[in-house]
Amino acid sequence: MITAEQKFEEFLKSKELKYTSERKLIIKTIFSFNKHFDIEELFERLRKQGNNVSRATIYRTIPLLIQGGLITETLHCQDKTSYENIFNKEHHDHLVCINCGKIIEFYNEKIEKLQEEVCRQHNFVPIEHRLGIKGYCEDCYKKIKGEVK
Amino acid sequence: MITAEQKFEEFLKSKELKYTSERKLIIKTIFSFNKHFDIEELFERLRKQGNNVSRATIYRTIPLLIQGGLITETLHCQDKTSYENIFNKEHHDHLVCINCGKIIEFYNEKIEKLQEEVCRQHNFVPIEHRLGIKGYCEDCYKKIKGEVK
DNA sequence: TTCTTATTGCAATTAAGTCTCAATATCATT
DNA sequence: AATGATATTGAGACTTAATTGCAATAAGAA
Numbered sequence: 001m002i003t004a005e006q007k008f009e010e011f012l013k014s015k016e017l018k019y020t021s022e023r024k025l026i027i028k029t030i031f032s033f034n035k036h037f038d039i040e041e042l043f044e045r046l047r048k049q050g051n052n053v054s055r056a057t058i059y060r061t062i063p064l065l066i067q068g069g070l071i072t073e074t075l076h077c078q079d080k081t082s083y084e085n086i087f088n089k090e091h092h093d094h095l096v097c098i099n100c101g102k103i104i105e106f107y108n109e110k111i112e113k114l115q116e117e118v119c120r121q122h123n124f125v126p127i128e129h130r131l132g133i134k135g136y137c138e139d140c141y142k143k144i145k146g147e148v149k
Numbered sequence: 150m151i152t153a154e155q156k157f158e159e160f161l162k163s164k165e166l167k168y169t170s171e172r173k174l175i176i177k178t179i180f181s182f183n184k185h186f187d188i189e190e191l192f193e194r195l196r197k198q199g200n201n202v203s204r205a206t207i208y209r210t211i212p213l214l215i216q217g218g219l220i221t222e223t224l225h226c227q228d229k230t231s232y233e234n235i236f237n238k239e240h241h242d243h244l245v246c247i248n249c250g251k252i253i254e255f256y257n258e259k260i261e262k263l264q265e266e267v268c269r270q271h272n273f274v275p276i277e278h279r280l281g282i283k284g285y286c287e288d289c290y291k292k293i294k295g296e297v298k
Numbered sequence: 299t300t301c302t303t304a305t306t307g308c309a310a311t312t313a314a315g316t317c318t319c320a321a322t323a324t325c326a327t328t
Numbered sequence: 329a330a331t332g333a334t335a336t337t338g339a340g341a342c343t344t345a346a347t348t349g350c351a352a353t354a355a356g357a358a
Contacts, residue, residue: 095267095268095271095273095275097273098276104271104273106267106270106271108263108267110259110263111260111263111264111267114257114259114260114263115260115280115282118244118255118257118260118282119244119282119284121255122244122253122255122286122287123286123287123290124244124246124253124282124284124285124286124287125284125285125290126244126282126283126284127247127283127284127285128282128283128284129280129281129282129283130279130280130281131264131278131279131280131281132278132279132280133264133267133268133273133275133277133278134275134276134277134278135268135273135274135275135276135277136273136274136276137271137272137273138271138272138273141272141274
């Protein structure tokens with residue numbers, strides 16, 4: 001069973017790039033919190049651990065992690081660009097609460113199959129897809145229903 | 150049959166906002182080119198027409214057009230935030246070619262229904278959704294297949 | 299250990315988007 | 329048509345995210 005770190009190291013080797021201590025720290029840190037994150041969060045986390053990796057290095061490492069298939073940019077939910085770990089995870093889509101920001105992950109086989117069908121109909125070769133549904137989670141909907149009108 | 154401009158005017162009136170000449174120019178210009186656009190394109194277009202509307206005003210008008218249901222932010226495809234006209238258009242999703250940038254719009258009733266079902270299962274109240282599939286269009290796939298390995 | 303080359307951090311820079319504020323335009327009312 | 333309350337505008341300063349150039353440094357193959 002290969003780890004995320006090993007996968008990243010192999011990816012770098014295949015591109016003749018170096019597995020530096022900064023890159024090790026970045027990937028370790030990302031995989032130590034199992035949720036969506038943005039650059040600032042990652043930077044802060046590293047700083048609190050006493051690992052001063054510069055923002056520039058973080059910005060330069062993110063595209064490598066994406067190319068290596070370890071993380072992906074998430075839907076542009078609010079304002080900031082954020083990322084999520086996709087290593088050893090099944091593909092999934094998102095329900096995003098526009099009130100509290102909660103993210104519910106789901107996977108629906110039938111939707112996946114239908115997407116493939118749509119692609120075939122248009123002679124389109126899919127590489128990646130994203131489905132995001134924005135709305136209100138159960139709790140927030142209850143709250144808001146009370147307030148409005 | 151109501152026009153986009155009328156709908157916008159009514160929306161503004163309902164919010165006790167003013168239908169200024171700048172806002173008229175902006176909506177007219179957006180609806181004169183029937184495709185996805187970004188702020189810079191809109192700004193340039195207005196400037197070439199001899200209508201100098203400031204960037205600040207454009208940035209302030211965009212959220213009003215979104216709230217009024219006239220445009221929507223498109224998937225964050227490349228780098229820039231872009232928008233598309235949704236007035237008098239059926240809801241649709243996108244196939245986006247990552248080589249040439251072509252956008253194919255599609256609508257699939259079954260996918261829509263399944264999304265509703267997923268929301269019900271999670272007691273989630275959907276407001277809006279976006280499905281974008283990135284990949285290669287027919288032409289680009291043919292080209293690339295020749296080049297790679 | 300040596301040496302080539304990638305990488306880093308810093309600080310300057312670019313770019314998108316927001317904000318402030320005085321001047322102005324809108325539009326309901328007179 | 330004139331008035332007046334208030335929303336809106338443009339200019340430019342400002343904020344924040346992200347990128348870049350460059351000298352110093354680290355990786356890792358030989």
